[in-house]
Amino acid sequence: MKIALNILQVILLILGAPLVRGIIARCKAFLQRRQGASIWRPYSDLAKLFRKEDLVPPTASGLFRVVPFILFATTICAVAFVPLLHPAALLASRGDFFLFVYLLAIGRFFLSLGAFDGGSAFGGMGASREALISCLGEAPFLLSFVAIAILASHADIAGMVGWTLQQNIFNASAVHILAFTSLAMVVIAETGRMPVDNPTTHLELTMIHEAMILEYSGTRLALIEWASAIKLHAMLALLVALFFPWGMASGTSVGFIPLALLLYCAKLGVLIGLLAMIESGMAKLRMYLVPDFLGVASAVSVLAVVFTFLVKR
Amino acid sequence: MQVVPIEWAFGCLLATLGLVAPLVLMATRGKAARRLAIVLIVGSNVVGCVVAALCFWKESTVLLNFFVFSPFPLAFGIDRLSAFFILLICAVAVPAAIFSVEYFDNHYVEGQRNWVWAFFSLFLASMILVVTASTGFAFLLGWELMTLLTAGLILMEGDSAERRHNVFLYLLMMHAGAAAVIGSFLLFLPFSHGLDFASMRSAGSIMPHGIRTMVFLLAFLGFGTKAGIIPLHIWLPRAHPIAPSPVSALMSGVMLKTAVYGFVRFVFDFLGGGPWWSGYAVLAVGAVTGLLGILYAIAENDLKRLLAYSSVENIGIIFLGLGTSLVFLAHHAPVWAGLALVGALLHAFNHALFKSLLFLGAGAISNGAHTVNLEELGGLQRRMPITGLSMLVACCSIAGLPLFNGFVGEWIIFRSLLAGSVLSSTKAQIVLPLMVGILALIGGLAAACFVKVFGVAFLGRPRSAAAEAAEEVPPAMRVGLSLLASACLVVGIFPGLFLRPLVSLVQVLVPGAGVPLETVSIAQVIPVAAAVVLGAAIAVALLKRRERIARTWACGLPGLTSRMQYTSTVFSKPIRFVFSSAYKPDRTIDRLPTDQPYFPVSVAYRSVRTVSYEKSIYRPFVELFLSAARQLRRMQTGNIQVYLLYIFLTLVSLLAFLRFQK
Numbered sequence: 001m002k003i004a005l006n007i008l009q010v011i012l013l014i015l016g017a018p019l020v021r022g023i024i025a026r027c028k029a030f031l032q033r034r035q036g037a038s039i040w041r042p043y044s045d046l047a048k049l050f051r052k053e054d055l056v057p058p059t060a061s062g063l064f065r066v067v068p069f070i071l072f073a074t075t076i077c078a079v080a081f082v083p084l085l086h087p088a089a090l091l092a093s094r095g096d097f098f099l100f101v102y103l104l105a106i107g108r109f110f111l112s113l114g115a116f117d118g119g120s121a122f123g124g125m126g127a128s129r130e131a132l133i134s135c136l137g138e139a140p141f142l143l144s145f146v147a148i149a150i151l152a153s154h155a156d157i158a159g160m161v162g163w164t165l166q167q168n169i170f171n172a173s174a175v176h177i178l179a180f181t182s183l184a185m186v187v188i189a190e191t192g193r194m195p196v197d198n199p200t201t202h203l204e205l206t207m208i209h210e211a212m213i214l215e216y217s218g219t220r221l222a223l224i225e226w227a228s229a230i231k232l233h234a235m236l237a238l239l240v241a242l243f244f245p246w247g248m249a250s251g252t253s254v255g256f257i258p259l260a261l262l263l264y265c266a267k268l269g270v271l272i273g274l275l276a277m278i279e280s281g282m283a284k285l286r287m288y289l290v291p292d293f294l295g296v297a298s299a300v301s302v303l304a305v306v307f308t309f310l311v312k313r
Numbered sequence: 314m315q316v317v318p319i320e321w322a323f324g325c326l327l328a329t330l331g332l333v334a335p336l337v338l339m340a341t342r343g344k345a346a347r348r349l350a351i352v353l354i355v356g357s358n359v360v361g362c363v364v365a366a367l368c369f370w371k372e373s374t375v376l377l378n379f380f381v382f383s384p385f386p387l388a389f390g391i392d393r394l395s396a397f398f399i400l401l402i403c404a405v406a407v408p409a410a411i412f413s414v415e416y417f418d419n420h421y422v423e424g425q426r427n428w429v430w431a432f433f434s435l436f437l438a439s440m441i442l443v444v445t446a447s448t449g450f451a452f453l454l455g456w457e458l459m460t461l462l463t464a465g466l467i468l469m470e471g472d473s474a475e476r477r478h479n480v481f482l483y484l485l486m487m488h489a490g491a492a493a494v495i496g497s498f499l500l501f502l503p504f505s506h507g508l509d510f511a512s513m514r515s516a517g518s519i520m521p522h523g524i525r526t527m528v529f530l531l532a533f534l535g536f537g538t539k540a541g542i543i544p545l546h547i548w549l550p551r552a553h554p555i556a557p558s559p560v561s562a563l564m565s566g567v568m569l570k571t572a573v574y575g576f577v578r579f580v581f582d583f584l585g586g587g588p589w590w591s592g593y594a595v596l597a598v599g600a601v602t603g604l605l606g607i608l609y610a611i612a613e614n615d616l617k618r619l620l621a622y623s624s625v626e627n628i629g630i631i632f633l634g635l636g637t638s639l640v641f642l643a644h645h646a647p648v649w650a651g652l653a654l655v656g657a658l659l660h661a662f663n664h665a666l667f668k669s670l671l672f673l674g675a676g677a678i679s680n681g682a683h684t685v686n687l688e689e690l691g692g693l694q695r696r697m698p699i700t701g702l703s704m705l706v707a708c709c710s711i712a713g714l715p716l717f718n719g720f721v722g723e724w725i726i727f728r729s730l731l732a733g734s735v736l737s738s739t740k741a742q743i744v745l746p747l748m749v750g751i752l753a754l755i756g757g758l759a760a761a762c763f764v765k766v767f768g769v770a771f772l773g774r775p776r777s778a779a780a781e782a783a784e785e786v787p788p789a790m791r792v793g794l795s796l797l798a799s800a801c802l803v804v805g806i807f808p809g810l811f812l813r814p815l816v817s818l819v820q821v822l823v824p825g826a827g828v829p830l831e832t833v834s835i836a837q838v839i840p841v842a843a844a845v846v847l848g849a850a851i852a853v854a855l856l857k858r859r860e861r862i863a864r865t866w867a868c869g870l871p872g873l874t875s876r877m878q879y880t881s882t883v884f885s886k887p888i889r890f891v892f893s894s895a896y897k898p899d900r901t902i903d904r905l906p907t908d909q910p911y912f913p914v915s916v917a918y919r920s921v922r923t924v925s926y927e928k929s930i931y932r933p934f935v936e937l938f939l940s941a942a943r944q945l946r947r948m949q950t951g952n953i954q955v956y957l958l959y960i961f962l963t964l965v966s967l968l969a970f971l972r973f974q975k
Contacts, residue, residue: 050856053858053859053860053861054858054859054860054861055861055862055863056860056861056862056863057862057863057864057865058862058863058864058865059692059695059773059774059865061692061694061695061698061701061771061772062694062698063694063705063771063772064772066850066854068853069850069851069853069854070846070850072849072850072853073845073846073847073848073849073850073853074846076845076846076849077842077845077846077849080845091838091841091842091845094834094837094838094841095834095838095842096728096834098724098727098728099715099724099838099839099842102713102714102715102720102724103715103842103846105712105713105714105760106709106714106715106716106846108760109709109712109714109760109764112764112768113764113767113768113772115768116764116767116768116769116772116773116879117694117772117773118773118865118866119692119772119773119774119865119873119875119878120865120866120867120873120877120878121873121877121878121879122866123773123879124768124773124878124879124880124883124884125879127764127768127879127884128879128883128884128885128886128887129887131760131761131764131765131884131887131888132761132887132888132891134757134760134761135754135757135758135760135761135888136754136757136891137757138753138754138756138757139749139750139751139753139754139757140750141753142727142749142750142753143746143747143749143750143753146731146746146749146750149731150731150734150746153735155728155731214866215865215866218858218859218860219856219857219858220858223853287887288887288890288891291891298750301750302747302750305743305746305747305749305750306743306747308734308742308746309734309739309742309743312734
């Protein structure tokens, strides 16, 4: 039963990912007073890409060809750490958040390498910018986890979520607020959303993620796009699970699962709405202002860790 | 069960590496004798791995005593710590030696080859001496030989004025460090019967607090110099890149670890932990070393210099682990102290594997493309597939990605830092968890740095004719590379193989260290994650797809040239910009002709790092030293009567001293 639920979570995270993207795009369209595409559009995009042929640059080595597979596989593996409906996940009890963060880093590492293989300036440009953002984002990413882990005395994500679940929602301390702020900022940077990166642009002055995947097409592009959608969904799910887990099915009774799913969708919807508002309301930051953005996230996460010892008293 | 006693096997190992192989090489010329010696060297290192593995599980120390044969206290012993480091040395030496067979043939003329091999063998022997010595004399003998032999190997590679200067600096720093090490040995003397390790160990606990502090400081200084902690690192990026690549591999991968061995031996084994602040001091030094090391590495374009700076960074990570362990020891939390020590030692082992692989890879690149300047490389993956694949494994490992070995050690250090929050002292509660952020930043920068290395050197288009004409290296070199690469993968995917022995080693060093649950869960989850990743990757790779070669998008222009690719310099630009306070760059842009600023014929751009430890830290000391020497010169008149007067005065003062002492 528990294992079935864990597998259901992974499937939900993977298959629901394009829908999350579709809803974000629709929300943005609504806020910008546009008609907007259907929320199911990302699925048909993926289906179209899966049917198309792969174009490979003449300079590319074997690495270029395997990068999408590695990215997709590591993303799926990382997803198996995220609790969704109940405070457990397929791998969450053995592995901890360090493994989760660094599994995502594998994909990023290889994606940056794949970018180089096209032999054009765009790939290197994207990789270089991604390198800056990801190396500055790593510290606040881990530190905001650390803050929660110290409070929960658990390093595994499931344990952290389980601990939060037992707390009273009104007891949320400053640590939670700070860690949430910092983690949310990191999520925006890591998943390449505004104001750090614009997922809808192809302007060489600003693009980061798009510059790296410029040479990919067909099945491989589909896998990359899907993987980044899964990553976005997993990160949002993680924010929900770590900071607003109330409503998760704590027992094993079947009846709670639809309720948990419904509540999850509602919570995710709120986060998506917030993300859409941020994306519509803010201009993209200049490249060299991004370190400031992540600097603020780092400072906030440092404060979160420092305050844990006051809270623990 | 045992056919040959371990003592004999170990004695043969030392004798072969230190005497037989070098003698054969020096006495003879020609290929046949060299082949024999090489077989001896490789074989004895394999024996070394076996000896280390066997000694590891023996409760008692394996002793080899030469008191009878030599007037000096020369004795060797292998306990678990020594066995671990013998394994580290021999496991790297085997692939390095196999790699060198063709590398030395390609890089030296016939007259030199035997000598290079002789020094190579002696160098390996000297490192084994250091980690197995059980008297101060034997330790210092090996310590000194190690320095001199590497200096010899560096000088054999060439003989320019710059090289001699670098070697001089290397020797100078090493001897300054050795002086501190000797000092910390001598401080034991009033409290122990001799300088054998057993009596030093028992003296360690009865020494007064002040002396213990002095010993700790001197050991930290001395071994820190050898390890290359910032600001004592200045010799490292000068000496390591100019050695022949297999020797650089051993210097960076293995020789630096002898300093880690020395530090652990002194501070954990002899002293059983330093003063209360020692952990914080080591942590701070480790953090600074790691951060600045990787920042300097990422700014380099010369691959071997970049790797040398990255060794500085990894030493920083190891010292972060050691510092964490000391903090826990000071707070009487032996379980966590043990965990942090496991992390530090495992990272030392992992760094030995992947850093030697990287240096051997740099040797392969220089063999294939005749340069290690990243700006002239590119597209090597298609031309040197095996070298490329091995380098990819090494780059992933050093970037600390899971499923590769670099991650495991860092993960354990992360977990022990996180555990700092359970300590009672507020200082530790705040400092240790915050160090997670520093280590994360170091890891992120390392990932960026090695994306640059692999991306620029191996992917895209070749940036020079030499890179265009690069060829895959000969088979023995490929064997050396692949051996190390597979070792990295094995440790990365099955860390349990190494964690269990390491835990039992640490239980000897840190009394009370249990088997931390973390190591168990790590050993369990990584193979599962690897299976998931591999399975998923294969599943999606089997998806039906059609493939066509098509030109890279060039914004509609006719074609791309290699000059249009991102270069190594520009890749690191954003990071250098953000962290410019660590470099304080001095930039000059020369546009020609000067009267037409908007239509230049040529533009020259130069950016120099102005943060110089030589200028800001070492220069004042040198000045002080020189002025003191100038003052002393007044005494040296060259007049024999004056010297006789000095002798007489000395005699009188000594007699007076004796008189008043009574």
